[in-house]
Amino acid sequence: MTRLLVWLRQFGIYRGAVDLYARSGLFRGLVIAFIPVAWILVLTIAPYAQMVLISFYERYPLPPDQTVEFTFRHYGSFAERPLYLTAFIRSFVFASLMTALTLIVVFPVAYFISKVAPRGQRTRLLLLVIAPFWISEVIRSFAWMIMLSNSGAVNSLIAWLGLSAEPFEMLYTNLSLSIGVLYLTSLYMLLPVYSALEKIDSQLLDAAANLGAPAWKRFTRIILPLARDGIVSGCTLVFLLVIGLYAMPQLLGGPGTTLFAATIGQIFSKAGDSWPQGSAFSLILIGAALGYVGLFTVLFQSRRRRRAS
Amino acid sequence: MKIHLSRRAMLAGAGASLIAAPAIIRPGHAQSKELNVWAYSGYITDDFRSRFEKDTGIKVNIRLVTDQGEQFNLLGAEKGKFSTDIVCCAGHRFYQFIDAGFLEPIDMKKLPNWGKIEPEYSDAVWVQRGGDRWGVPVLIASMGLLYNSETMKDIDSWAPMFDDANSGRIAYQIQDFFPIAMDYLGFDGSAVAYKGSPDVAQRAVNTTRDFLISKKPLVRRFYDSGAEVQQMMVNKDIRLAQSWSGPASKLILEGFPAVYTIPKEGGWAFAYGFNIVRNAANIDNAYLFLNALLADPRNGAEMVRSTGYISAITGASELLTDKERGALMLKPEQRQRLTWVDVETAPFIFDLIDKAAEEIRAA
Structure with a gap:
């Protein structure tokens, strides 16, 4: 390696670049930032830019020998058909409820691991919770299908216990979808909330208890305010994940649980020239979701954190 | 061992690498001993594929598809530089593929085994357009x-x-x-x-x-x-x-x-066929494949067993058991x-x- 660097010194360009790197902080910053910035530009921004462009095309893919025409009509078509709006609103309501539910379910788990469990056991417990996430979303969805189908494990158990001869219809309903989504999103809530709770000094809680603060007061006056940033981060992650869910609702959802992402997927998968409409709807969903999350962050994130960001 | 690399040698090496790069990074679909097919699961059986590859030395790359829209959109995205040679169109959808410029009419001179398709299907309206035949019907659904x-x-x-x-x-x-x-x-x-x-x-x-x-x-x-x-x-x-x-x-x-x-x-009722895409990179291999498929009713019977659909190849149904026919x-x-x-x-x-x-x- 050293020999290579010495050998490179014979080239003027290399020597100039090394000297500039040593002298200029700006150049150092540019060199270091080049790869991540290029990564973001090429892999994240470029596809979105392409999607924005396609959303204004009259039709795409273009038939042979046809020229590009631009239009705004695909954005307008969102409002023209009220049924699109139904799926759109359903997605936001579902994502909001699932975010709240995930928080309610995951918070006690995060609290237990960070504050109740012995310090030496915490990593092991976290690993236990994270382990199912090594398996893909689709395979976990199939596992739930096996559990919740009419002849699945849950209904078999109910029948074996003699509770009901008729199977309960759980699969392809809001219930099965909610269970699957909760299972999917819990990790994204757990890690930021755990991280925030872990930082809370336990002596604060002990002091409050010694001064006579009951458990509910310690929770509302100390734990919640100090964990607020973690909760906001977790809710943001979970909401954005749920609003764009496609595979799991396809597998676990039913006719009454169609989310807007599935509607977009159906537009894209149609044999025809409907990519502009799919792109326009995708951008509407992205814009609305980011606006919703932005508002949530402004309302709930602590002022200290907002100032820092 | 010491390696002395002069600047000239270095530049020559870099130049050679640049010239060679297109060959090195050349996509698999451009190679002459390969055939790329998009097909539904079970439409190309493992047995037929093995026999074909053994007999011809041509490697068959299969991309599984699940519907017509998926194939149409993939072809649309590839803008005429198709990564496949053969697609699998449903009879009632192939007009869309033709109108979009995705398909090549079948050159009957290159397909001597066309006569081995059941006449009911080989002359059907859903195979023809503008006097040309646009695909080989293989399964009837x-x-x-x-x-x-x-x-x-x-x-x-x-x-x-x-x-x-x-x-x-x-x-x-x-x-x-x-x-x-x-x-x-x-x-x-x-x-x-x-x-x-x-x-x-x-x-x-x-x-x-x-x-x-x-x-x-x-x-x-x-x-x-x-x-x-x-x-x-x-x-x-x-x-x-x-x-x-x-x-x-x-x-x-x-x-x-x-x-x-x-x-x-x-x-x-409708039929599924194999259709050759326009300007297919391995068009000769595509015809070899289609001829081999039609040549033996055993291929049709194997497709029937793996898909559950009826074969368009003459004689395939005779190779099925009574239970299968039932x-x-x-x-x-x-x-x-x-x-x-x-x-x-x-x-x-x-x-x-x-x-x-x-x-x-x-x-």
Whole structure:
């Protein structure tokens, strides 16, 4: 390696670049930032830019020998058909409820691991919770299908216990979808909330208890305010994940649980020239979701954190 | 060992690398001993593929697809530089592929085994356009009613699909069931009657759409693939469904207590074929493949066993067992109830149906 660097010194360009790197902080910053910035530009921004462009095309893919025409009509078509709006609103309501539910379910788990469990056991417990996430979303969805189908494990158990001869219809309903989504999103809530709770000094809680603060007061006056940033981060992650869910609702959802992402997927998968409409709807969903999350962050994130960001 | 690398040698090496780069990074699909095929699961059997690869030395790369829209969009995205040589079009959709400039007409001189296709299918309207043949029909499918014979008896109508008694036990694929629902309501699902009258067709589609939305609470699931309907039947999540003949036959052959029938209001028939894409990189290999496929009825029988559909290759059905024929073949009176999807009107009516399907799903 050293020999290579010495050998490179014979080239003027290399020597100039090394000297500039040593002298200029700006150049150092540019060199270091080049790869991540290029990564973001090429892999994240470029596809979105392409999607924005396609959303204004009259039709795409273009038939042979046809020229590009631009239009705004695909954005307008969102409002023209009220049924699109139904799926759109359903997605936001579902994502909001699932975010709240995930928080309610995951918070006690995060609290237990960070504050109740012995310090030496915490990593092991976290690993236990994270382990199912090594398996893909689709395979976990199939596992739930096996559990919740009419002849699945849950209904078999109910029948074996003699509770009901008729199977309960759980699969392809809001219930099965909610269970699957909760299972999917819990990790994204757990890690930021755990991280925030872990930082809370336990002596604060002990002091409050010694001064006579009951458990509910310690929770509302100390734990919640100090964990607020973690909760906001977790809710943001979970909401954005749920609003764009496609595979799991396809597998676990039913006719009454169609989310807007599935509607977009159906537009894209149609044999025809409907990519502009799919792109326009995708951008509407992205814009609305980011606006919703932005508002949530402004309302709930602590002022200290907002100032820092 | 010391390596002295002069600047000139370094530049020469870099130049050579640049020149060689296109060859090194050349895509697999441009190589002459390969063939790229997009096909549904089971359409190219492992046995046939092994024999073909052994006999010709051509490696067959298969990309599994799940529907026509997926193939159409992939071809559209590739903008004429297709990564495949052969696609798998349904007879009623191939006009869309031709109009989009994706397909190459079949050069009959390069396909001497064309005569081994059953004449009923080789001369069908859904193979031809503008005097050319645009694909090789390989499998014949029907669309009918599949029901669990333990929980339902002797059904001969589509009416139970709209009956409250079966609430939560019904499944269908929206786009394919839509023409059936149109027929059930007294409209023309083939849209032949609506040629030149798009307003009338739109009204028929809207009425059917509203009817299906009103019946949506009865539906357990809108499925997309044949495997899903099999799975729902086996798990007893549903007791009746609109189904393609392939998944239904396979379910029956595997011993599941089910019946597949064409109800009195009618069902639909269509064919799947292999079509060569325009400017296919390995066009000679594509013809070798199609000739080899048609050459031996054994290939057709193997496809039947892996898909559950009927083979278009002459002599394939004779190689099936009585049990297989029993599960696969429709009774003559049921065969008469089938209507072939009209290739002329299909793109027009499916365009309307696709939009209605989005609305039914979203409602």
